[in-house]
Amino acid sequence: MESNITIPKHIGIIMDGNGRWAKKRLLPRNMGHKKGAEVFQDITRYCNELGLEAVTFYAFSTENWKRPKDEVDGIMKLFKEYLITAFDYEKENNKIIFLGDKSAFSGELLDLMEEIETKTADRTGMILNIAINYGSRNEMVHACKKIAQDVKNGKMDVNDINEDTFSSFLYTKNQPDPDFILRPSGEKRLSNFLLWQSAYSEFVYMDVLWPDFTRKNLDEAILEFNKRNRRFGGV
Numbered sequence: 001m002e003s004n005i006t007i008p009k010h011i012g013i014i015m016d017g018n019g020r021w022a023k024k025r026l027l028p029r030n031m032g033h034k035k036g037a038e039v040f041q042d043i044t045r046y047c048n049e050l051g052l053e054a055v056t057f058y059a060f061s062t063e064n065w066k067r068p069k070d071e072v073d074g075i076m077k078l079f080k081e082y083l084i085t086a087f088d089y090e091k092e093n094n095k096i097i098f099l100g101d102k103s104a105f106s107g108e109l110l111d112l113m114e115e116i117e118t119k120t121a122d123r124t125g126m127i128l129n130i131a132i133n134y135g136s137r138n139e140m141v142h143a144c145k146k147i148a149q150d151v152k153n154g155k156m157d158v159n160d161i162n163e164d165t166f167s168s169f170l171y172t173k174n175q176p177d178p179d180f181i182l183r184p185s186g187e188k189r190l191s192n193f194l195l196w197q198s199a200y201s202e203f204v205y206m207d208v209l210w211p212d213f214t215r216k217n218l219d220e221a222i223l224e225f226n227k228r229n230r231r232f233g234g235v
């Protein structure tokens with residue numbers, strides 16, 4: 001990247017198009033997820049090289065359970081493989097956080113997720129968020145319930161509820177909002193991703209399918225981000 005380019009602090013990436021990538025090659029959809037996971041790993045490394053503060057990958061939504069059982073099982077198996085190799089976390093200084101409703105997971109998957117979060121909690125490098133069983137509506141309802149509980153128990157006053165305290169009850173607590181949301185695959189929607197956090201994010205949609213996504217594509221997206229004039233309601 002050229003030196004006069006502003007690198008976003010926090011990029012949110014909706015990893016979409018795995019199924020279509022596989023279909024084009026007459027392969028089972030899970031082959032698309034496998035290739036997509038390899039791209040995820042490489043783009044994570046590249047985000048590190050670029051010096052991002054945080055990156056959030058949308059890996060599995062609260063709605064994705066609607067998919068056929070063999071596809072969901074395949075995705076969870078792949079997720080477990082990456083958990084076992086711990087997303088290469090021994091090699092990088094990333095702080096890994098799983099965003100989403102963890103109550104859907106149990107046993108080995110949950111143990112591995114918690115172990116990785118604990119082991120990387122004091123890391124000083126990039127925050128690597130992996131959104132799994134994540135949905136913004138679920139996240140906001142979850143936050144409301146916790147706030148209501150705290151008010152009921154006298155731990156919090158109703159007047160303490162403001163935008164900052166609300167944010168602190170979300171899975172993304174203490175993290176900068178994404179300045180930039182990127183969706184490959186040609187779809188132009190958020191699909192329940194970071195609705196609250198992306199209030200002032202720039203959006204870039206790209207036609208490339210996620211398994212074909214390269215470092216060069218990320219460069220192009222960042223160049224596009226640099227053309228945007230961010231005003232945050234001002235002039």
Ligand code: IPE
Binds near residue numbers: 015018064
């Ligand atoms: C994204 O790719 C991966 C997940 C949602 C888990 P898709 O599987 O949605 O791919 P398309 O959109 O069907 O091509």
Ligand code: IPE
Binds near residue numbers: 017
């Ligand atoms: C969004 O993609 C979820 C992830 C990428 C994990 P989907 O493929 O599930 O979204 P829709 O169904 O096209 O909106």
Ligand code: MG
Binds near residue numbers: 016017018
């Ligand atoms: Mg999709």
